[in-house]
Amino acid sequence: MKQAPFSSEKDDEYSSAYYKEGLVFCSNRRTDLFVTFSTPEDKELFNMFYVPIQGDSLGKAPAILSVELMTNFNDGPACFGANDSIILFSRNNEVNSKKRDTKDDRNKLGIFTSHLIGTVWNEPKAFEYNSKNHHITMPSLSKDGSQLFFVSDMSGGFGGLDIYMCEKVNNTWSKPINLGNEINTKGNESFPFISASGELFFASNGHKGLGGLDIFSSIKKNGKWQKILPIKAPINSEFDDFGLITDCNFESGYFSSNRKGNDDIYEFRTKFPQFSNCDTLKENQYCFLFYDEYYTPLDTLNTYYEWVFGDGMKIKGKEAEHCYEGPGNYEVELNIIDKRTGEVFLQQTKYEFELLDFEQAYISCVDESLSMHPIKFEASKTNLPTVDIANYYWDFGDGFLDEGIDVNHYYNREGDYKVILGILSEKDSLGCRKKICVEKTITINDNPTALIPMNLEDSNLQRNISSTGESFIGQQQINETSFRKSKLVQLPSNGISTMKAFSLVFFESFEKEKQFAKEYEEMYEDFEHDLNSNPAKALALKSHLNSRRKSNAKMHLIEKELQALSSQFQCSYIEAETQTMSDSATPILNRLLKILLTNPLIELKIGVHISKANSGNFDIAGKATQLIADYLVERGVDTVRLRTAVYETTFEEAGMKGDMNRLEFKVIKE
Known part of the structure; x- marks a missing residue:
């Protein structure tokens, strides 16, 4: 980063815009074309200047952009469209007076448009939403000319100055829309610039920054502006930084700053791209x-x-x-x-x-490690078949950066660190690159003994397994022999494709828990052995155990809630023969629906247990489970996630008393 060669030591230059093979910017440097009025600080008013590119750098001899567009008032900032044949620029609404009172705020700023006819700009036309009551200024036009961003203090905003946007519909600008509180604050947002890639850059003193005006960016996804990203130092500083413009890849550009006292324009080139609003890493399911x-x-x-x-x-x-x-x-x-x-x-x-694997950038690394211990980060499992990848970039969350498909890094101190893998594509026909990124949090500890997993008896995996072959879960006792006498009854599909439950789900699931507990004990012994002799292996094992434990704990809570819903749901809520459901069932089913929608990998069994005495009611019970399944499917649950079943059960043998007809909601798998 360096000060642009055309920026003077004593005058102000700010708010540059790309034009032809150079830049247009605002400056209060003196001109000899005609006299303009001074400010109370004895400075000239601002005019628009153009400086061409000479070789790979900007020239040092700026000139007035256009005599036709000059006024006795401040002119600019500007932006250009239609292959630089249209200019949109800011100036005062009234420019016919020969003298300007600098204390008069009644002459508001507006946006004006002019077309280049040959080598001359024609008479500017006022933007249809200019007003005598508020300012409209600082225009920025999208690459295709379909969107116009600008700044205004019109009523109904969030603070002093807000950023607005209009869309071109049938060659007419739509009514201005405030960009909302994702962008605007109670402070001032100004100097918007929409890049060729659709990324919005702007200055603000309302968002948290380094001081004064700072530059931020955001992109729009699914019709909503994403969380803003502050531009890192040295572009942002404790002084006023604003008016940034850049190419579509944020590889080079210009911005304005008063860090040396006057407003000056600086040029920059980025060696390491910034990535924002990254997706969370998704694990592939096999x-x-x-x-x-x-x-x-x-x-x-x-x-x-x-x-x-x-x-x-x-x-x-x-x-x-x-x-x-x-x-x-x-x-x-x-x-x-x-x-x-x-x-x-x-x-x-x-x-x-x-x-198929998820189409995403992919981070391969441990979940947990020791400080000062090398960690290998790999991107080789990245699956982006439509992207021609140019390079891989790593942000380790501790201020260090690196690039390459496989890298090594270590952390100096303990803590949780958000690792970002960013990917840039090769340039397309317009010279733009795609930016894709994914993030993953890893934990770093200073003391190896702090990584010892919890004792088995303290974990969510604890189970009491008696020597008699009976299994105890909570206060419920299930005898293996009697449980295996449950009979599965297959039901007709009723025209809806649903999965049918298989028997022994509960017991089989419990057997897997016992196996996991056994594995845990064995691996825990390995962990204690490896903790000193092979810390890396121990940490990898600990990461694996933690991941499995977290998944198990989450499922435990979900199953607990499903048990509660099962006990609250009464079979009398459903009139299966008339295919109707009472209002009493709605709150319970809506809670069930929320569980399924917020946990999209869960598959659910909807089962009815009936006694042998009521074995003639198989069809009615089947219709009841189907009615519940229909309710969930109609509200967004995929049919393949639901399974229905009716069981003929010898309740007396299982030690169960009370109502012989009962409904249960149970997780099949996640």
């Missing part, structure tokens, strides 16, 4: 529950179901959990196998299963 919703009568004595997953793996059963090693196209089959011959008796289903 494990799935495979099921088939259609019922086929099966002779279990002579046949069985078998899944073929297209990656060399097979699993017996109508439903099966399977994990793939990575993305790809897999041909999945569910076959009915003849036990005697081992051959396929009937192919139940067959389809192509395409497994």
Whole structure:
């Protein structure tokens, strides 16, 4: 960064704009064209000057942009459109008087437009929203000329000066729209510049910065301006910094600052691009529950179901959990196998299963490490098939930066650090690059002993497993033998494709918890052993355990809430024969709906347990579960996330008393 060569030591220069092969800027340097009036500080009023580019740098001989556009008042700032054949600039609404009273604020600023005819600018025309009651100034035109940004103190804003925007519709500017409180504050927002890539830069003294006016930026996603990003030093300083313009990649540009006393224009080049509003890293999912919703009568004595997953793996059963090693196209089959011959008796289903990674930049690193310990950061798993990547940039969150697909870094002190991986594409036909970024938080500790995981007996994984083979969860006792007597009843689909539940879900899930607890104990022993001899391995293990524990704790809370909703929901709320539901069910189902919408990976079983004495009510119970599923689907839940089931249960054997017909909501998997 350096002061532009045309900036003088004694005069003021500010608010530059790209024009032809150079810059147009505002300055109060003296001209000999005609006399303009001075301010009370004995300074000249501002005119618009043009300076051409000489080679790779700007020339040092600025000249008045246009005699036709000069007035006896302040002229500028300006912007240009239509291949530099249109100028939009700011000046006072009334410029016909021969003398200006500098204390008179009744002559408001407005925006005026002029067209270049040959080599001469024609008579400027006033912007249709200029007003005698408030200022309209500092225009910035989008690359395609469809949007005009400007500054105004019109009523209805958030503070002193706000930024507004108009859109061109049928060659007419729409009514000005305030950019909202994402951009505007109770302070002053000014000097907007919309870059060729659509990024908005502006100055503000209302947002938190380094002091005075600071420069900020924001981009618009899905119709909303994103969280603003302060431009880093040395562009921003404790002084007034404003009027930034840049190319579409923020690789070079100009800005104004009074850090040396006068307003001067500085030119800059960025060696490291800034990335803002980054996506949070999403972990790819390779494990799935495979099921088939259609019922086929099966002779279990002579046949069985078998899944073929297209990656060399097979699993017996109508439903099966399977994990793939990575993305790809897999041909999945569910076959009915003849036990005697081992051959396929009937192919139940067959389809192509395409497994894709999220399209994103991807950070591969540990979740937790020690200070002063090298950490490897990798971007090799980045999946951006439509982006021709030019380079990878790393911001480690501690003030250090690096670039490259694989880098190493260590932290000096403990804390949580937000790591950002930014990616720039190659330039397109207009010279612009795509910017993509993703962020991930890692934890750094000073003391290795602080990383010892919680004792197993203190974790959410604690379970009491008795030597009698009975499992205790909370105060509920379930005997393995009696639980396995639950009978699954397959129901007709009623025209809606829903998944059908399989029996023993609760017990199987519990068996997995016991296995995890066992793994945890074994890994905990490894952790204690490796803590001193191999800290890196111990930390990687700790990161893995923490990740699994956090997921388990979250699921524990969700399952607890679902249990509460199950106990509150009464079967009497539903009249299955008439397909109606009482108003009493609505609050419970809306809470259930919120759980599903805020946890999009959860799949839910809606089950009804009926006693043998009521076994004739299978169809009614099935309609009841379907009615609840319909309610959720109509409000945005994907049908493939819902499974319905009716169970014939010997409640007495399971030690359960009370109502023999009860409904339950239970997580199948997340």
